[in-house]
Amino acid sequence: MRHLIAILPLLLCAPLHADCILVGYKGVSHTFEIRGLGDAPEGTRFCAYPVYIGEGPMSIEDGEHFSFYKSVSPRIYAYQGDLPVFDGIDRNHGLAVSDVELHLVSAVPEWQATYAIHTIYQFQGIEEDRVLLELMYETHYGAECDVVGAGDALLSSAWPLLPIASVLAILGLALRRRLRVSA
Amino acid sequence: MSYTCALLITLVVEALLALTLVAREERPVVLLACLSVNALTHPVASFLLARGAGSMEAIEVAVLCAEALCYRVALGPGLRRALTLAFVCNGVTWGLSYLV
Numbered sequence: 001m002r003h004l005i006a007i008l009p010l011l012l013c014a015p016l017h018a019d020c021i022l023v024g025y026k027g028v029s030h031t032f033e034i035r036g037l038g039d040a041p042e043g044t045r046f047c048a049y050p051v052y053i054g055e056g057p058m059s060i061e062d063g064e065h066f067s068f069y070k071s072v073s074p075r076i077y078a079y080q081g082d083l084p085v086f087d088g089i090d091r092n093h094g095l096a097v098s099d100v101e102l103h104l105v106s107a108v109p110e111w112q113a114t115y116a117i118h119t120i121y122q123f124q125g126i127e128e129d130r131v132l133l134e135l136m137y138e139t140h141y142g143a144e145c146d147v148v149g150a151g152d153a154l155l156s157s158a159w160p161l162l163p164i165a166s167v168l169a170i171l172g173l174a175l176r177r178r179l180r181v182s183a
Numbered sequence: 184m185s186y187t188c189a190l191l192i193t194l195v196v197e198a199l200l201a202l203t204l205v206a207r208e209e210r211p212v213v214l215l216a217c218l219s220v221n222a223l224t225h226p227v228a229s230f231l232l233a234r235g236a237g238s239m240e241a242i243e244v245a246v247l248c249a250e251a252l253c254y255r256v257a258l259g260p261g262l263r264r265a266l267t268l269a270f271v272c273n274g275v276t277w278g279l280s281y282l283v
Contacts, residue, residue: 166220170253
């Protein structure tokens with residue numbers, strides 16, 4: 001049930017592809033980052049496309065924060081040499097491309113404390129015509145649960161309790177040892 | 184890999200390693216200390232890493248120092264034992280993090 005409640009805001013956010021923010025929602029900034037691009041074969045560069053309506057691809061650097069227009073869902077392309085020119089509706093454009101599409105959250109319900117989101121993907125490699133990416137973390141700044149690993153909403157919402165309980169356990173062990181010594 | 188999975192692997196591997204490093208009569212206490220210490224440092228380190236608060240190497244060194252200190256507090260005299268536990272356990276899981 002808690003999982004269902006946790007994903008409800010995401011389902012509610014899904015239809016938000018208009019330019020306006022619906023009543024009861026607030027705008028948030030959502031940035032993305034792809035780590036490990038430096039591990040790609042020498043000379044390989046990366047770009048995201050589409051990023052803004054009517055504009056060409058955007059070059060992506062290792063660890064660089066980037067964002068894009070909320071109504072598009074860019075994929076990551078690998079290329080050599082100059083930034084490619086994209087035309088038509090061909091999905092691959094003759095380049096290796098990610099299966100993963102990036103989806104930007106531009107607004108969340110007003111009751112949520114989140115004011116910014118940062119999503120980190122890890123570059124896994126290039127396999128034939130595929131750029132392999134894996135979701136690492138999505139950090140919701142301002143939210144009660146700051147660190148949301150993929151599929152870990154339940155643990156993340158309770159994660160501050162874990163270190164606190166651990167400190168108590170360590171102090172308990174120390175106290176037990178002292179009591180034993182004094183006895 | 185999900186965070187839960189990473190945490191569980193860390194707890195299991197470090198607990199097993201810690202148990203092999205100490206005498207039989209100390210194992211229950213060391214097991215509890217090891218689980219507590221890792222349940223403290225793992226979420227904090229993951230949080231710092233996710234926030235980009237430092238490089239993985241710098242955070243690992245900080246974790247190693249913090250765990251040695253916690254072992255020292257929990258297990259009592261024997262700085263060498265605390266350092267050995269922290270260094271060996273973290274060294275192995277650090278290596279595993281590159282393999283898994």
